[in-house]
Amino acid sequence: MSRNINMAKKPFILISPSIESRGVEFHDQSLSLSLRYEQAILAAGGIPVVGPVTADRAVLAESVRRCEGILLTGGDDINPDLYDSGLPPAVKRTVEQTPDGGGRDLGELLLIQEIFQQRKPLLAICRGHQLLNVAFGGQLVADIRQQVPGALNHQRMDKACEVVHEVALTPGSLLAKICGRKTLGVNSTHHQAVREAVTPFRAVARSADGLVEAMELQAEVADWLPFMLSVQFHPERLLHVDNCYSVIFRKFVLNCTRNSKN
16 A cells, blocks of 8 residues: 555656657557656656657647646757748758658647646756747757857767766756756767757856757746756766766656645
8 A cells, every 4th residue: 555655646757759750560650769768757756658749739738737747858850940941951951850740849849838838847858958949939050060160079879878078057057056066067969959048048058169058947937837957968868977867857856746736
């Protein structure tokens, strides 16, 4: 009985999946989600729930309503028409969009609206970090190598589970408090990036080439959500490196637990 009670206290965390062109079972379009996301949520005390890939507003609203927090994950590039319809052809050719024709983009934009309307805790990672900025009218760097002269190599897929560069943390920010330091080592597996954080967000971490590596809500609107942290890197792939990456998930799940009691 006590075990069931303890399980009942664990918050349900809605996790956004990717789409892959050829799934294992029938080699057709399928949901795809790295186990590392689920493992990180489980280790932090939450119960992961894979979200639906749909643009049905009612379904998304009910999905958010039934969960105590939302994790927006990584994946394919975001359709550049959502943030910059005038990209040069050479840059646009580098974009690898979701195989469902952009349906994930549209569905997750609606999901973000529901998250803010229902005021649920939010952790956004990589693509989720970028889409969050786009959802509020921000732009992205569509291809770092072509659009940011002298940029670091951010596309280190060969070291997806290793620290490859440092980012400077804003003193007093949530991420700085979680890590207890002024800089943080991160992995880097992206070729798109947030150029500048758009209102209501503020940049709280930057790489040496100036790209935004983390965002949180501006102080005057910090109460919009019980918890909000958005990061470009993949903390779920660095849990073995340093405890601070685990703390990111624990703080998120803790706030989801508190939110479930409200």
